[in-house]
Amino acid sequence: MIARGALAGLVGGLVFGAAMAPLGMLETVGSIIRVESTISGFAVNLVIAAVIGGVFGLLMNGQDPRARQTVLWGLVYGAFWWFLGPLTILPLMLGRPVAWDLGSAQALFPFLVGHLLYGAVTGLALAALMPAGPKFRQREGIGPAMICGVAYGFAAWLAVELILRPLVADGRLDWSPTYARAAAGALPAYLLGGAAALGAITLMRVLRRALFTDNIRLLREEGVGPRSVRATGHGALAGLVGGLVFTLVMLPLGLLPIIARLVGGDSTGVGLLVHLVIAQIIGVSYALLFRGRSFDHASALGWGVCYGFLWWILGGLTLLPLLLGAPPGWNVPAMVAAFPSLIGHLAYGGALGIVYYRLESRVSPWWISRNRLEESRTEQGRLQTLGSAPALWTVTVLIALTVPLLLSG
Structure with missing residues (x-):
C-alpha cells in the first residue's frame, strides 16, 4: 500500500505542480x-507528494477501496497537509513563525485549493491502483447521502468555479482570495444542489425497497408504522433539546425577534416559541432521514453536526431571508455575518444527534436479545467507520468553519 500510495501521490503532485506553477507558487516550495x-x-514538490502519498496509502489500508471513499479521504488529507505544510512546517524551516493567524491563512488560500486538488487526485489514483478488496454492503440512508452530496457539491464548486471557469474565461487559474470571494456566492447553490441530487437518487432506491427500512437486518421484522411513529417522537424530543442549546447562542445575538417576524411578531418570547417549533420539525426530519445510522456517540455527533450545517445553508442563508422578503444570503458578507448563527446550528445538530442516538439506543424489540442487537450495531458501525462517514463529517466541518473565515475581507 505504501508503494501504491507513493505512486498515487506522484500523480497528485504532477497535477498540483502543473496548477501552482502558473501562479508563481512553486518558488516558495523551492x-x-x-x-x-x-x-x-x-522537483521538491514531486518528492514531497510521493512521500506523503505513501503515508496516505498506508492510512487507507483496509478501508473501502471505492473511488468515492478515497476521494473524500483525499480531500481531508489535502486540507490536513495544507495546515501542516504551508502554515506550519514550511515557515519553521525558513526560520519564520508559524502562519496560524487569519491573515496568513488567507494569503495562503491558493495553497489550500492546490492541496485539496492534490488530495482529490491522489485519492482517485489510489482507488485505481488498489486491489478490489472485500465488498462493503452497508446500505446508505437518505440523510447520509445528502451529506455526501454536500461534500461533492463543495468539490464541484472547486472544480467548476475555481478551475474550469477561470481557465475558460481567461486561459489561466486564479486562486486568489479576491477571486474566491467573487465565486463564493455560488457555493450555497452547489452545496444544496449536491445534497438534493444525491438525496433524490437515494430516495428512489429506498422506495424500491421500503420507505425508511432499517439498515440493521435484525430489526426488519418490526413494522414501518411503529418505527416511524417512534422515530417521530424521538426526533421531536431531540430537536427540542437541540433548540434549547441553540437558544444559548440566539439570545446574546438578539436573533429571536427576527425569528418572530416569521409569524408577524417581534418579541423574544414569540421568537423563542417559533424557534423551538422549527427545531422540533427539523428534529423529526433528522429522525426520518438518519434513523439507524448512528451506532455510537461519535457517529451521532458527526451526522448531527453535518445536518446542522446543512440547515444553516438551507435555513439561515436561504429560507429565512426569503420568508422575510429578502434575497438569499448567498454572498461572502452574508455568510460572514451569519457565522455566529453557524456555530448555533452546529451546536444544535450535535445535541440533536446525541440525544436522538441515546433515545433510539434504548429501543430493543422484545423478540431480539440485547447481545444480538449490540453485535449487529457493532458490525454496522465498523462498516461505517471503514467507509466514507468519518471523511464526510470532517469535510463538512472543514467547509463550515474554514471557508467563511478564509473568504472574509
Missing part, C-alpha cells in the same frame, strides 16, 4: 532547498 525557482520547486 525555498525549502534554498533554490527559489519553478524547476526546483516542482
Whole structure:
C-alpha cells in the first residue's frame, strides 16, 4: 500500500505542480532547498507528494477501496497537509513563525485549493491502483447521502468555479482570495444542489425497497408504522433539546425577534416559541432521514453536526431571508455575518444527534436479545467507520468553519 500510495501521490503532485506553477507558487516550495525557482520547486514538490502519498496509502489500508471513499479521504488529507505544510512546517524551516493567524491563512488560500486538488487526485489514483478488496454492503440512508452530496457539491464548486471557469474565461487559474470571494456566492447553490441530487437518487432506491427500512437486518421484522411513529417522537424530543442549546447562542445575538417576524411578531418570547417549533420539525426530519445510522456517540455527533450545517445553508442563508422578503444570503458578507448563527446550528445538530442516538439506543424489540442487537450495531458501525462517514463529517466541518473565515475581507 505504501508503494501504491507513493505512486498515487506522484500523480497528485504532477497535477498540483502543473496548477501552482502558473501562479508563481512553486518558488516558495523551492525555498525549502534554498533554490527559489519553478524547476526546483516542482522537483521538491514531486518528492514531497510521493512521500506523503505513501503515508496516505498506508492510512487507507483496509478501508473501502471505492473511488468515492478515497476521494473524500483525499480531500481531508489535502486540507490536513495544507495546515501542516504551508502554515506550519514550511515557515519553521525558513526560520519564520508559524502562519496560524487569519491573515496568513488567507494569503495562503491558493495553497489550500492546490492541496485539496492534490488530495482529490491522489485519492482517485489510489482507488485505481488498489486491489478490489472485500465488498462493503452497508446500505446508505437518505440523510447520509445528502451529506455526501454536500461534500461533492463543495468539490464541484472547486472544480467548476475555481478551475474550469477561470481557465475558460481567461486561459489561466486564479486562486486568489479576491477571486474566491467573487465565486463564493455560488457555493450555497452547489452545496444544496449536491445534497438534493444525491438525496433524490437515494430516495428512489429506498422506495424500491421500503420507505425508511432499517439498515440493521435484525430489526426488519418490526413494522414501518411503529418505527416511524417512534422515530417521530424521538426526533421531536431531540430537536427540542437541540433548540434549547441553540437558544444559548440566539439570545446574546438578539436573533429571536427576527425569528418572530416569521409569524408577524417581534418579541423574544414569540421568537423563542417559533424557534423551538422549527427545531422540533427539523428534529423529526433528522429522525426520518438518519434513523439507524448512528451506532455510537461519535457517529451521532458527526451526522448531527453535518445536518446542522446543512440547515444553516438551507435555513439561515436561504429560507429565512426569503420568508422575510429578502434575497438569499448567498454572498461572502452574508455568510460572514451569519457565522455566529453557524456555530448555533452546529451546536444544535450535535445535541440533536446525541440525544436522538441515546433515545433510539434504548429501543430493543422484545423478540431480539440485547447481545444480538449490540453485535449487529457493532458490525454496522465498523462498516461505517471503514467507509466514507468519518471523511464526510470532517469535510463538512472543514467547509463550515474554514471557508467563511478564509473568504472574509
